[in-house]
Amino acid sequence: MIPGGDSKKPTGKYLVAYNKITKDRFLPTGPELAQSAQLFDISGDKMQLILDYPTIGEPHYAQAVAASLIRDKSVKFFKIEDNSNSYVSKGEATTKVVREGNKVHVYMTAIRSHLTPDNIEGIKLGDEVYFHVTNIEQDWDVPHGFAIKGAATGELLIMPGETTTLKWVPDRVGIIPFYCTDFCSALHQEMSGYARVSPAGSTVPISFSTGTNQPKSDSIPAK
Ligand SMILES: [Cu+2]
Known part of the structure; x- marks a missing residue:
């Protein structure tokens, strides 16, 4: 050659x-x-x-x-301000979990060394869950991965500044772990969280939080 x-x-x-x-x-x-x-x-x-x-x-x-x-033509990372994906979260403050009928959209961010949110309640059996994960790193060579136990799709690999979506149809009630799948720093294994799947017909409302096992109080609707 x-x-x-x-x-x-x-x-x-x-x-x-x-x-x-x-x-x-x-x-x-x-x-x-x-x-x-x-x-x-x-x-x-x-x-x-x-x-x-x-x-x-x-x-x-x-x-x-x-x-x-x-x-001179290579892209080192994608600028987060140029990310036009309709499911982007440009910062942790805009992350959210939204129910639309039986579809649940998780607007998630990944940055060393946590996923936001990392604790999700209110998903029910029969739901389709879409994890829209934005890697908000703005540095070269820091991809993050995303996988959830039981998903039919193996995993995502998300480049800095990009948003990628993983669909997950839970098949059992329980606490299901999700995690970063790309070794990203010494604290890579901190990049994990849990989604609770409630029985079909459950009235558990959607709620979410980060860094705690308690939902944010303002994310629980008043009774
Ligand atoms: Cu990571």
Whole structure:
């Protein structure tokens, strides 16, 4: 592989070779050895091996281009103020849980190291629950994940500044944990919470809170 090899203007300075057979290059570790890659400088009359390293699996082809073609155009994170998702929460103060018939919309935020809200009451068997999770981080390389036990969808991966939705149809009454699935800091495992699922026909009102196992008093409607 030569950088730009599939373009009209290949960059003829380097060559990468992917090698299936690597005997004599690595310490013997078993009947199979790691596949190897090699980087050559081909700018002179005689090519020179400048790096020789194990690589993953059995690669058959690759592409490379000069970093200068990409560097200035890459997105490091999405600006939260530009997020136009109709289910965005641009800050923790705007998070909420809203019932619409048998649909429950959870407007949630994720930032190191908690989910807001992290305690939800009033979901009932027969509901469809939509977790609209906004990663409100504004920093490079801090995705968060989201999963809830029993969801048919494995998980979400949410980039900084983005909103993504996970649908969950609870199939049992109980306290169901949800959690961040992307290791995001030393306190990653703090990024978790619980949703209570009440029986169908229950009159438990929707309420939610963060950092406590008590619902906010103002989120409980007056009797
Ligand atoms: Cu996280």
